[in-house]
Amino acid sequence: MNDLKISIASGKGGTGKTTIAASLASIIPNSVYIDCDVEEPNGHLLLKPKINTEEFVSKLLPKIDPFKCTVCGNCVEVCEFNALINLKFEITLIDEMCHGCGACAYFCPEKAITEIEKPIGVIRRGITEDNIYFIDGLLNIGEVAAAPLIKAVKKKIPEGGTAPYNTAIGKGTSSYKKGIIAVKNEFYDSQIDNETTSYKKEIPKGRDDFDKNDFDNKIFSDNKSFLDNVKPESSSSEYFKTYIIDSPPGTSCSMVEAVIDSDYCVLVTESTPFGLNDLKLAMEVLKTIRVPFGVVINKYDDSYREMEKYLEESKTDLLLKIPFDRKYAVSYSKGILPLVLYPELRTDFFDLYETIKRMIGLEMGKVQSV
Amino acid sequence: MNQEQTEEMKNTKEKIAFTSTGGSMESLLSEQFGRCQYFIIVDPETGKFDAISNLGEQMQSGAGPKAAELIHHHGANVVVTGHVGDKAEDVLKRVNIKIVTGYKGNIKVKDALTEYLSK
Ligand code: SF4
Ligand code: SF4
Numbered sequence: 312m313n314d315l316k317i318s319i320a321s322g323k324g325g326t327g328k329t330t331i332a333a334s335l336a337s338i339i340p341n342s343v344y345i346d347c348d349v350e351e352p353n354g355h356l357l358l359k360p361k362i363n364t365e366e367f368v369s370k371l372l373p374k375i376d377p378f379k380c381t382v383c384g385n386c387v388e389v390c391e392f393n394a395l396i397n398l399k400f401e402i403t404l405i406d407e408m409c410h411g412c413g414a415c416a417y418f419c420p421e422k423a424i425t426e427i428e429k430p431i432g433v434i435r436r437g438i439t440e441d442n443i444y445f446i447d448g449l450l451n452i453g454e455v456a457a458a459p460l461i462k463a464v465k466k467k468i469p470e471g472g473t474a475p476y477n478t479a480i481g482k483g484t485s486s487y488k489k490g491i492i493a494v495k496n497e498f499y500d501s502q503i504d505n506e507t508t509s510y511k512k513e514i515p516k517g518r519d520d521f522d523k524n525d526f527d528n529k530i531f532s533d534n535k536s537f538l539d540n541v542k543p544e545s546s547s548s549e550y551f552k553t554y555i556i557d558s559p560p561g562t563s564c565s566m567v568e569a570v571i572d573s574d575y576c577v578l579v580t581e582s583t584p585f586g587l588n589d590l591k592l593a594m595e596v597l598k599t600i601r602v603p604f605g606v607v608i609n610k611y612d613d614s615y616r617e618m619e620k621y622l623e624e625s626k627t628d629l630l631l632k633i634p635f636d637r638k639y640a641v642s643y644s645k646g647i648l649p650l651v652l653y654p655e656l657r658t659d660f661f662d663l664y665e666t667i668k669r670m671i672g673l674e675m676g677k678v679q680s681v
Numbered sequence: 682m683n684q685e686q687t688e689e690m691k692n693t694k695e696k697i698a699f700t701s702t703g704g705s706m707e708s709l710l711s712e713q714f715g716r717c718q719y720f721i722i723v724d725p726e727t728g729k730f731d732a733i734s735n736l737g738e739q740m741q742s743g744a745g746p747k748a749a750e751l752i753h754h755h756g757a758n759v760v761v762t763g764h765v766g767d768k769a770e771d772v773l774k775r776v777n778i779k780i781v782t783g784y785k786g787n788i789k790v791k792d793a794l795t796e797y798l799s800k
Contacts, residue, residue: 396749
């Protein structure tokens, strides 16, 4: 079995998606929790990771040399994101609209456009007390390019069956090891990682009682203890690692970016007509991009029957119902995962995880038999 | 603004762009700048007008600045509408288009023209 990528999405905000995602991550040993809700990443409030690295992510913005530009308008025409405006006497760029695709520079006949980097957000990585690996992205305020940042965050999820942290020791060129080196160097200066076009910078002193030596030890010792638990993929078909991807709410292109390559998507909804309506929209998206999914009804209210009726009619898998309970909300508002305080929820989440694995198994069987 | 532009401003006649829900003077004014269906660009001296359909209506984002670009390229130097977003406002200001906002969508373009000219 390979790694599992499970995304947690929701057609609307406020359904408790992050609580579900963080809870699920918390009961899976050595799982990796990835918060892709970059406009409002809240997972760290519940999982309370110790952040080891912060990387600044940039996008490339075109810069037009007014002396070379003849205002021919080619660049404006090829820009699909409406980021360039032809003022007739010059071309102007609307920074926030630009996705940094580079088309304008490529098509400029005068070679008047060069590309410069502009920071759009930061990727934070760390580990929780319970050994849950933590990655999140935080978008700069006013920045619209959520999808590129999500893409950068997801680049931290290695492709294929290798776990992210064990390659650091085995292969000298892995990006993680480079990461460590870069972070070390930053105590002297900052360095650009060409591969990801991200800078790694010194973490400001004082944050989380940050201590360099402690940090180095932590990473290497974590690697070691982690490696001890890891069997190489080839020697055991049982080994896999689970990634929990917390998607942005809604059905925008950032949601698609977050869930697109997952093995399974858990759609979180609530027992209200609005919940049902947004659930339908999210289901449409997942069907289009062919990601298998099931539904968790949070804040379940058994007087609202339409939800279950709809799921039954549409033959959608209902994975779990979490009854509405004030105490869960109170625990969340204090930044504590409800399952920490209320063990009955733990069993629910173990069951949820088992169900998802079974579902993925079924999906794979389906694919193979076709 | 350079000398040339100032001169150009002095010499050009007023051309007023109205955001509109339809392609004629009888259409109702649109309160939205970037996402209006049409721009009606009027030459008040001759009373002649052009109706230009606005692609911004279907744009996911960035409609405002593109609409500003559109009316600029059609020679407008005044825009009469309900509301203009920040990014569009920046572009309009840079190309010296006067912004007149606060109009409601319950009046016809021709009445908005009369009202504007009477001021
Ligand atoms: S394509 Fe190049 S020369 Fe043409 S308007 Fe754009 S920047 Fe200027
Ligand atoms: S880089 Fe791409 S999105 Fe940005 S201005 Fe150029 S063509 Fe448009």
